[in-house]
Amino acid sequence: MGSDAKKKVTVSLLDYGAGNVRSVRNAITSCGYEIVDITHPSQIDDASVIIFPGVGSYHSAMDVLKREGYDDALRGYLAADRPYLGICLGMQTLFESSEETNEAGHVGDPLPGLGVIPGRVVKFDETKRSVPHIGWNGVVRLQDSPAMRYVSGASGESSGGGGEVYFVHSYYAPITSENEKWVLTRTTYEGQEYVSSVQRGNVCATQFHPEKSGAAGLNFIRGFLESVEDGTLSNTKPIPNNPDEHTQLVKRVVVALDVRSNDSGDLVVTKGDQYDVREKDEDAKTGRGGVRNLGKPVQLASRYYEEGADEIAFLNITSFRQGVIEDMPMLQVLEEASKCIFVPLTVGGGIRSYTDPESGKVYSALEVASRYFRAGADKVSIGSDAVYAAEEYYKNGKKQGGSSSIEAISQVYGVQAMVISIDPKRVYVNSPDDVDNKLHAVVELDESQKGPNGEKFCWYQCTVKGGRESRDICAVAVARAAEALGAGEIMLNCIDMDGQCKGFDHALMTAVSGAVTIPVIASSGAGRAGHFADVFRETSVQAALAAGMFHRKEVEISEVKRDMESNGIRARI
Structure with missing residues (x-):
């Protein structure tokens, strides 16, 4: 120069x-x-x-x-x-x-x-x-x-x-x-x-x-x-204004990266069926398989950005072994990713109130979320805490208490920064009359989704702690409560469909998206490009998420978007 x-x-x-x-x-x-x-x-x-x-x-x-x-x-x-x-x-x-x-x-x-x-x-x-x-x-x-x-x-x-x-x-x-x-x-x-x-x-x-x-x-x-x-x-x-010219919100393709520490302490992107992320072959010393390693978080996320992902979600599926405030590896992932990825980044996992085991200092969920926002996250996602907050909401007669992490974070950062991740599983029933709990919304299933004994109905029971514990409240009830408390978006998973590659649970997506006015992201079950067009055509979700099929390079993001466009569903090309 x-x-x-x-x-x-x-x-x-x-x-x-x-x-x-x-x-x-x-x-x-x-x-x-x-x-x-x-x-x-x-x-x-x-x-x-x-x-x-x-x-x-x-x-x-x-x-x-x-x-x-x-x-x-x-x-x-x-x-x-x-x-x-x-x-x-x-x-x-x-x-x-x-x-x-x-x-x-x-x-x-x-x-x-x-x-x-x-x-x-x-x-x-x-x-x-x-x-x-x-x-x-x-x-x-x-x-x-x-x-x-x-x-x-x-x-x-x-x-x-x-x-x-x-x-x-x-x-x-x-x-x-x-x-x-x-x-x-x-x-x-x-x-x-x-x-x-x-x-x-x-x-x-x-x-x-x-x-x-x-x-x-x-x-x-x-x-x-x-x-x-x-x-x-x-x-x-x-420029002369053409009043007949309008724009359209396109459907989003979101890629999720399940991130956790492997047995050596390194962060890896992993994926498994229904939360089992270990290889089937056991190690002679440990008696268990190693954590499935599909790549390094920042490198993989960068690849998806270049390939056209509309959003990327980092899901901290174990919250690691330390508290979030000390969880420097995940903060570093966000900091590095935001240097080269210029689409929205969501982070989830462990965003809750936390007590430092050494100092005894208590960090609020808002303080934890703030660390992630400052590291490069655009949105934060909470799961178990949202279920607990919903239970409290109904216990208090559908009144906001002001103390939930949803309320605290959305009041400072706006509802658009608060995503709720719901992990439900089906509970089959023969008739809507078999359920008398007001927090159990019953959904009718089509022929392909009937229960093991031919049940035509189910309700979607919410789980916490990574799907390990069930709660007596359904996905529809949690979604409604979360919206009332200040959530701006719902990431809707389905334990029954996770890892099955048979498509999204349309009955669940329809039930929840029809019960709230905030956007819903369909998750769990995608195995081919056409599953995205299917869920967009048959439900009102605004985005759909996949992980394993992209990680394993079975399907390219561009293939998903071409299929959407060929089915009359606008995508960002």
């Missing part, structure tokens, strides 16, 4: 301390830019460009901005039309107010924002669609912006038919006559049009997460920063 080469702009990052900001950092550095953290309001005025990755809940973000004195400094910076990129809440806080609940969880007066853009942020109607809006959707451009110079499609074209980006939010900004000049792109979610990005002058913001949108998102960040450097960012021009 010559001595007269132009020095790249330094990005000032406003990290207010919530959610997964590591991925934003990694996305910026992967585009070749250095970062300086804003730790005091006085630094805002000195910044060349500010990126505000607002991850979490609206009230938490605004509380921190006000408490630390950033709000007035930001208003001055934005009023001067200086380069700014807000992400998700970093966009929503630009509006006058939000209807998002206050910290106590009660709807009150609209929470004020920075007031740069006219209008109020409101919640999606849960009676008409699943909420949160989670997944990959397109955008329709209403402005031609230099920030989108590298985004797929020629100038002025939408990406509604390809080049989807990743969304995860329950609240949205409606398009109004007062804010329409701000709208850079719009997106459709189940009939609702809303603002998916804004730009006016040098102020830009997105509702989607570019740092989690793969190559399309990295290209957006790169285009934005290069436009800041060459001084062209504000050179936008309107």
Whole structure:
């Protein structure tokens, strides 16, 4: 590089301390830019460009901005039309107010924002669609912006038919006559049009997460920063709006990696039938088979990212031998994975209150989850704790107690960051009348799923502790309670189908997805590409997950998506 080469702009990052900001950092550095953290309001005025990755809940973000004195400094910076990129809440806080609940969880007066853009942020109607809006959707451009110079499609074209980006939010900004000049792109979610990005002058913001949108998102960040450097960012021009053009949320293909320590203490990705992850051949010394090793977590996850996985879930299936706070190997897995994987990462296993055996110090589930978020997780998944919380919820007359890990985590990081993993098994009955417990929802089975004695009905009994202990509550009841407590998504497994490669349990998926308004991820049972199209066609789940068939290279992700498209089911290609 010559001595007269132009020095790249330094990005000032406003990290207010919530959610997964590591991925934003990694996305910026992967585009070749250095970062300086804003730790005091006085630094805002000195910044060349500010990126505000607002991850979490609206009230938490605004509380921190006000408490630390950033709000007035930001208003001055934005009023001067200086380069700014807000992400998700970093966009929503630009509006006058939000209807998002206050910290106590009660709807009150609209929470004020920075007031740069006219209008109020409101919640999606849960009676008409699943909420949160989670997944990959397109955008329709209403402005031609230099920030989108590298985004797929020629100038002025939408990406509604390809080049989807990743969304995860329950609240949205409606398009109004007062804010329409701000709208850079719009997106459709189940009939609702809303603002998916804004730009006016040098102020830009997105509702989607570019740092989690793969190559399309990295290209957006790169285009934005290069436009800041060459001084062209504000050179936008309107594009005629075609009201008949809409976007569509695609169905997600999720890959799960069951991670645990092997007998040598190394982390490996493993898989087995119904939680048996050891090889059948026994070792002469130990009398048992070794832990099945299908690869190293980060390397395998990176492969799936390159092959087109829409999300990746790391499931810590043993919680290892130490508590989560000391569980440095799993934290390191997340930190390393987030450097090279730019799609959503979920981590599950052992996220609960924990007492350090040496110091006696008690860590809350929120503190444990916070460590994972800071290490690179976008969502955390809890299993057994969710079942216990549901039991308590019904015991208290369907009232929120405020003490569950679901409530604690979702109130700080937002419901979109809280995934509930349910592990049920069938209990067969001859008739719905055979069950009188209100927490046992009976499901009718088709001919292929009848019980061993010809039973036509069953209820799905929840288990805890990795499937080793059964509880007297069904999957439908737990799902409803989890939603009421603040869960944003359900990962729905089925012990009966796990490892069978016969397809997902459609009866279970239909029962649970029909009982809640939050998205459901189908899990357990996939053995061929067509199983994904089957569950998407016959149930209302928004995503489907597989592990073993991908690990063993029996089926490629691209094969699954091609099969989905051939069956009229939109996939992110």
